[in-house]
Amino acid sequence: MSGIDYEPLSLDISEVGRELVDFNIEQVRRLVDEHLSEPYSIYVYRFFLNNWPNLTIMAKHQGKVIGCIISKVEPHRDSRIRGYIGMLAVDNEYRGQGIAKELISRSLDSMIDNYKCDEIILETEVVNKAALRLYENFxxxxxxxxxRYYLNKHDALRLILPVSEKSTIRSTFLPKLENSMESKY
Ligand SMILES: CC(C)(COP(=O)(O)OP(=O)(O)OC[C@H]1O[C@@H](n2cnc3c(N)ncnc32)[C@H](O)[C@@H]1OP(=O)(O)O)[C@@H](O)C(=O)NCCC(=O)NCCS
Structure with a gap:
């Protein structure tokens, strides 16, 4: 769809000013609260934004956030780099126009090119056919x-996108990553 801008949600107030940063965060929260079953506190958003500033990407139409994806990257078992897509949502009236595809594509590019991920994982509800089809096509x-993974008691499916050969080898048989500790958090 034309007229949609894709941009990372930067916390850098020297770039856009505090008001716009807060406004962007509030709009992303509204979108996620409305469309995902799990509630997240403001600290969860701040955690993602502080640590992986380029991995929260917004889709905007006429200044309004109408889609977003939030991801992170961490070492997994000290042997490979694992990306994680935590949240993805698109406003009802903008669905079916490829916005989620574009958000996922940008997030994957950044996790693979900038963070050198060996694999990328996510969870989604077993009943979420749209999300399953979307991700499986990637x-x-x-x-x-x-x-019963979610608070609504639905089961989840964990999905993985293997990127490097490391993703296909048990961590026991992989050398430890240099200068890496198991997840800091
Ligand atoms: C899932 C969601 C993000 C899709 O957003 P979207 O912008 O409409 O998706 P796109 O237009 O980019 O569609 C991409 C692909 O997703 C799949 N898809 C999207 N909506 C679908 C539906 N209703 N039924 C089946 N497949 C669907 C299709 O494979 C589609 O590709 P195609 O059009 O080439 O067949 C959106 O429906 C949403 O926000 N849902 C609620 C939150 C959610 O479920 N998030 C994901 C789990 S973390």
Whole structure:
């Protein structure tokens, strides 16, 4: 769809000013609260934004946030770099126009090119056919069913996109990453 701008949500107030930063965060929160079943506190958003400033990407139409994706990257078992897509949502009236595809594509490019991810994972509800089809078309594979994973008691499916050969090898057989600790958080 034309007229949609894609931009990272920067916390740098020297760039756009505090008001716009707060406004962007509030709009992203509204979108996620409305469309995802899990509630997230402001600290969750700040955690993602502080640590991975380029991995919260907004889709905007006429200044309004109408889509967003929030991801992070961490070492996994000290042996590979794992990206994680935490949240993705698009406003009802903008769906079916490729906005989620564009957000995912930008997030994957950044995690692979800038963070050198070996693999990227996410969870989605078993009943969320739209999300499953969307991610599987990117090459994500189903690896695990997580029983009653969500607060609404729905099961989740964990999906993985293998990027490098490391993703296909058990961590026991991989050398430790240099200068890396298991997840800081
Ligand atoms: C899932 C969601 C992000 C899709 O957003 P969108 O912008 O409409 O998606 P796109 O237009 O980019 O569609 C991309 C692909 O998703 C799949 N898809 C999207 N909506 C679908 C639907 N209603 N049924 C089946 N497949 C669907 C299709 O494969 C589609 O590709 P195609 O049009 O080439 O067939 C949106 O429906 C949403 O926000 N849902 C609520 C929140 C959510 O479920 N988030 C994901 C889980 S974390």
């Amino acid at each position: 090459g994500f594979l189903r690896v695990k069913r997580l029983f």
